[in-house]
Amino acid sequence: MSIKSFLSRQGQLIKPTELESLLSAKQRLAAVDASWYMPNNPRNGFKEFLTQGRLIRNARYLDVDEVKDPDSPYSHMLPSVEVFNQHAKRLGLPKDDPIIVYDNAGNFSAPRVAWMLEIFGNKNTLLLDNYVEYKAQGFPIDTAEIKEPVVEANVASFVSSALDKSRVILFEELKTIVEDPAQAARDYVIFDARPNGRFTGRDPEPRPGLSSGHVPTAISVPFPTVLDAASNNQFLSAAALREVFDKALGGKPLGDRQVIVMCGSGVTACVIERAVRIAGLTDKPVRVYDGSWT
Template identity: 35%
Template sequence: MSLKIPAPLVSVDWLLEHLENDSLLILDATIPKVGSKPTEILEEKLQIKNAYFFDLNDFSDKDAPLPNTILSAEKFQQKAQEFGINNNHCIVVYDDLGIYSSPRVWWMFQLMGFENIAVLDGGFPEWKTKNYPTEKPTKQNLSKGNFISNYQPEKIAFMKNVLENISSNSHLILDARSEGRFFGTEPEPRKEVRGGHIPNSKSLPHSAVLSGTKMKSAEELKMIFEAKNPENKPLIFSCGSGITASVLALGATIADIKNHSVYDGSWTEWGLSDAPINL
């Protein structure tokens, strides 16, 4: 019987306990942090034992004008099958920064109707702190998988939805970028993108839902979202290009908030357009 994820977030202890389970698939979704400067690599890359590298670029639409654009359900299914992902897999995804890019992969699979997936709380830093088994990455190949997409359109928002919200104000848009970027006092990592924020949006930096490299508790997350959204509106999460918006989506799910979506184009799309902005 396939291993079942107990929650959208699992501990390193849980992962260690199930490390040799045949249905477990561990994905390393590490990407460089947006805006970070290249640094000299001081130590050799390691990964969690039995992990496979999941390239977010490979699972994004390379023909799209914007970074990290989600694939169609058909293309995602094809890529997932080529990767070797099966419907009966139990997936745990992590990254080297703790919780940064891994929630994006979690959200992508949620969007495609696959729910037996969790983010590793604390990611590789927490795993390494515990001295749990690691290994050097190898080019492992899985046999072709049988993954089937079951697209969930309510989990994604597009520019037209966000434009409509300026007049309807039916949703609350929470922006996961830093407050400086939100108010236009810090430059955007992409120089051609305007500063500021979407009208009717509020700032909720993704760091606010984290405690170090780990997620805050469900109780703390509920308080954070309730304080931002006293009217209990449906939520749309935005950021620079859809990565840290997914961190907020994960936090909302842990807080048992069900009506939310991720604006896939996020500020890169908005800031490159002639859409209205606030400072």
């Protein structure tokens, strides 16, 4: 299969065997390690990138705690086009080569980074589904310990000209929607990717001082429910995902309603965003509430 066929696939996924075939054929690729962990997790994505190996030798590391709006008090608000381009240039994100995005947890933070590259206009982004399974199948990785990422010289950097606002929803608009429950129920579906205990308010949020609960009319779809634990958290099939969403919707057809997704800080919401696209649930853009519950 060609790169174009993967890019036109619902959800823009590439499977381990497909990626290995491309690498074996010497297909020119770039890779972005998007590994990130919750504040209460002692793992460190960048340290793992330096010491535990990478997908390919010239992989970059993109930290979602850095590539964000530096002036926002919230964890992962999208940066401006100018700030994004500064990071894209620093990382050497290529203009023309396919970019494979992955993480060490198996579809946890990589969907967020792939989504971010897409909405800033990169048309060559593919999400590896996933790196944990890729390694489990014994495919080669670069295991040399390094002190800093290797960035290729003389590669034209990707430059964003605009952010696709149709795939994002801001606080003011979401607030207006949920303040009118009738309109919210008629025109929108809001999926919340956090664990159900945090959604219901039974369990605390991992960030100190933040109460748990959910916005009015939201529906709980914890992000692990769209992943297959038996296959290292690869996405479920399109048919199985449609069953997950059908159950969440109580059997009521989505119809013409627009899907909004949120989570704790805008990371795992993108797991649900990707799952909705894989399932082919809607032809409308899925909108991520970037501020999420935070």
